[in-house]
Amino acid sequence: MSLENPATSKPLRIRRLPFGVDINGRKPRGPESQRITDYATATDERLVIALEVRDERALEAIYDRYGDYVYSICLRMVGDVQLAEDLSQEVFLRLWRRPDLYDVSRGRFLTWLLSVARNRAIDERRSRGRRFKHETPPSETSEEILESVPTSETKDMAVLSEERVVVQRALATLPPEQRLAIQLAYFGGYTQQEIAEGLHQPLGTVKTRIRLGLHKLRLLLEQQGEVNGHFDL
Amino acid sequence: MTCDDIREDLEAYALGILDVASTRRVDEHVRECRDCEYVVSDYQFAVDSLALAVPLYRAPARVKDRLLGGIGAFPAPALSMMRRRWWAVSAAAVLMAFAVGGLTWAIVLSSEVSKLRSDNERLAQLTELDAAQRQALLSLEGRLNSARTEQLRLSTTLEEQATMLVVALDPDLVPTELGGTSLAPQASCNYVWSSKQAVGALTCKDLPTTAFSVGYELWAIKGDKSVPVGTFLPRYDGTASLLVKFPDSAQGPVSSLWVTLEELSSGRNAPSSQVVLQPLPPLQATR
Numbered sequence: 106m107s108l109e110n111p112a113t114s115k116p117l118r119i120r121r122l123p124f125g126v127d128i129n130g131r132k133p134r135g136p137e138s139q140r141i142t143d144y145a146t147a148t149d150e151r152l153v154i155a156l157e158v159r160d161e162r163a164l165e166a167i168y169d170r171y172g173d174y175v176y177s178i179c180l181r182m183v184g185d186v187q188l189a190e191d192l193s194q195e196v197f198l199r200l201w202r203r204p205d206l207y208d209v210s211r212g213r214f215l216t217w218l219l220s221v222a223r224n225r226a227i228d229e230r231r232s233r234g235r236r237f238k239h240e241t242p243p244s245e246t247s248e249e250i251l252e253s254v255p256t257s258e259t260k261d262m263a264v265l266s267e268e269r270v271v272v273q274r275a276l277a278t279l280p281p282e283q284r285l286a287i288q289l290a291y292f293g294g295y296t297q298q299e300i301a302e303g304l305h306q307p308l309g310t311v312k313t314r315i316r317l318g319l320h321k322l323r324l325l326l327e328q329q330g331e332v333n334g335h336f337d338l
Numbered sequence: 339m340t341c342d343d344i345r346e347d348l349e350a351y352a353l354g355i356l357d358v359a360s361t362r363r364v365d366e367h368v369r370e371c372r373d374c375e376y377v378v379s380d381y382q383f384a385v386d387s388l389a390l391a392v393p394l395y396r397a398p399a400r401v402k403d404r405l406l407g408g409i410g411a412f413p414a415p416a417l418s419m420m421r422r423r424w425w426a427v428s429a430a431a432v433l434m435a436f437a438v439g440g441l442t443w444a445i446v447l448s449s450e451v452s453k454l455r456s457d458n459e460r461l462a463q464l465t466e467l468d469a470a471q472r473q474a475l476l477s478l479e480g481r482l483n484s485a486r487t488e489q490l491r492l493s494t495t496l497e498e499q500a501t502m503l504v505v506a507l508d509p510d511l512v513p514t515e516l517g518g519t520s521l522a523p524q525a526s527c528n529y530v531w532s533s534k535q536a537v538g539a540l541t542c543k544d545l546p547t548t549a550f551s552v553g554y555e556l557w558a559i560k561g562d563k564s565v566p567v568g569t570f571l572p573r574y575d576g577t578a579s580l581l582v583k584f585p586d587s588a589q590g591p592v593s594s595l596w597v598t599l600e601e602l603s604s605g606r607n608a609p610s611s612q613v614v615l616q617p618l619p620p621l622q623a624t625r
Contacts, residue, residue: 161409168402176397178389186477187484190401194408195574201409202575212386219389224354224547225574231602232571265390272390290353291388297350315349323384 149214156204164201170262171215172197175222182226182292192229196222215265227294275325283318286311339367341374348374352381358549358599359611432541433503433579440499447489454482499579516595516615522546527615529582529595538582542597542615545572553602556580557609559594564608569600 141147141155144166155163175196180189199221200207207217276284289300297315301308344367350356351364368375457478512533518525527542540556548554548571558565570580597615600606 161406164409165402165406168405172397172402173394174389174392176401177392177395180395181392185480185484186398187481190398193397193401194405197405198408199574216386216389220386223389227354228547228571228574268387269390269394272387276388276391287353287388290350290355291385292392294355296355296357312346312349315353316346319349319352319381319384322387323380326384326387 150209153200153204153207153209153214156201164197167200168197171218174215174219178219178222179226182223182294183229188229192222192225196225199225223291230294271326271329275322275329278325279318279321283314283321286314287318287322290315339363341367341371343367344374345377348377349381352378352385354385354549356549357601358552361549430503430507433499433539436579437499437503444489447485451482451485451489454478454485458482514595515618516542516597517618518544518615519613521612521614525576525615527597536583538584540568540570540578540580540582542570542572542578544576545578546576547572548599552599554578554614555598555600555609556582557596557598558584558592559596560590560592564596566606569602 141151141160141163144152144162147155147163147166149167149170152163152167156167172193176189176193179192179196180186183189183192196218200218207214211217276287279287285304286300289295289303290297295303297311298308300306301311304311344364347356347360347364351361351368356364364374364378368378458475512531514529514531516527516529522545524544525542525546526544527540529538529540531538542554545554553569553571555566556568556570558567565585567582567584568580570578572578595617596609596613598609598611598613600610
């Protein structure tokens with residue numbers, strides 16, 4: 106059986122490709138092609154791939170982009186500067202040791218990185234145990250969103266800053282009781298039962314607040330995403 | 339299991355604040371149910387965005403310096419090494435590293451505490467404190483308290499690790515290897531029993547992270563009775579260690595060892611969930 110060229114109806118001739126060139130005429134990916142020329146503009150995914158070949162400058166570039174974000178979420182969750190510094194360092198060391206844990210098909214790199222930081226902070230709170238276990242949930246006033254500080258001038262980081270503003274505005278739009286319940290669950294790692302006890306509310310009320318709050322938050326973010334043309338978590 | 343049964347847990351599931359059993363229940367349902375999967379993905383979108391709502395603070399430059407200065411100590415893991423069996427000798431090496439590292443850290447912390455204390459006293463001598471000075475003083479006090487807490491925790495940990503080291507170096511120790519069940523197929527533990535010291539040491543790796551308020555519990559199985567002998571939590575890299583001292587009520591031969599996931603706050607006399615790790619046959623010995 107032979108294949109024909111549909112344009113000429115002549116049998117296709119099989120030609121051996123030059124060594125080291127793929128069917129599209131490009132060199133396959135190798136250590137050389139993995140080299141990054143501009144770390145500042147390389148995509149997150151590209152930098153993570155570079156971590157697998159132990160490129161320290163790639164780690165530095167990722168830290169420069171997201172170090173403040175990881176540190177801030179750790180600080181927000183553990184409330185201790187020294188501990189937040191240690192946790193931030195651990196998160197990036199973990200990325201350095203196991204960059205393969207990030208699966209690009211499961212979403213955006215920053216979302217994954219911050220979820221690692223959040224989980225690590227929750228683990229730390231839990232391991233320090235009892236002092237947090239029975240702590241009173243913070244008051245509503247302490248959950249106010251503070252002003253942010255700009256971090257970078259690059260285009261991608263500017264987009265990220267816009268996204269932060271969108272999320273903060275959307276969260277601020279929620280009714281205070283819904284916002285508080287969501288923040289206690291997300292940043293405090295409290296279960297719904299613990300939140301109900303801390304706020305002296307029935308469990309069903311807390312569940313409803315979280316459900317309505319998340320639903321509304323999603324709608325607000327989707328609306329903003331359509332207006333701004335980007336919001337890809 | 340119907341959608342109505344789990345619908346009210348989907349928000350907590352997306353927020354990651356469900357207990358292990360409920361998380362597993364929702365996991366199983368969502369895998370089979372497109373409608374609930376869709377609801378969860380909607381919630382997940384909102385939940386993932388929350389991390390961006392955090393007030394942004396500048397990370398101190400020393401974090402980056404420490405990170406980039408420390409990565410040389412973590413070369414690429416060699417697969418062949420990772421697949422090798424790790425027995426008492428390697429456990430002893432790891433424990434020794436822990437002990438030495440902990441000791442060094444404790445010494446450093448001790449010096450840090452002394453330094454902070456002298457700084458604190460010097461600040462206290464200032465009669466006129468402006469707002470910035472008061473803030474600096476408060477910050478120093480916070481660091482001092484953190485350092486004291488950490489030193490206390492380390493001294494306890496250090497004593498435990500030193501005992502584990504002694505156990506691991508006992509030439510007559512009896513090792514038992516535990517393998518993960520389908521709940522944690524990658525996980526494994528090595529348990530060594532020192533009859534001379536009358537204590538055991540459990541070291542684990544590749545343990546899955548547990549949910550909030552849930553930890554791993556080691557059980558000694560004696561005939562038809564199960565005795566809880568210790569609770570432990572995995573470190574961020576999936577490793578864990580536990581010093582095992584059998585209570586007087588648990589004398590006698592042990593037929594098996596189990597590791598299960600249990601709520602941290604509640605005491606119990608029998609496992610309440612499925613076994614996560616169990617001895618790889620044949621069981622050599624325990625105590």
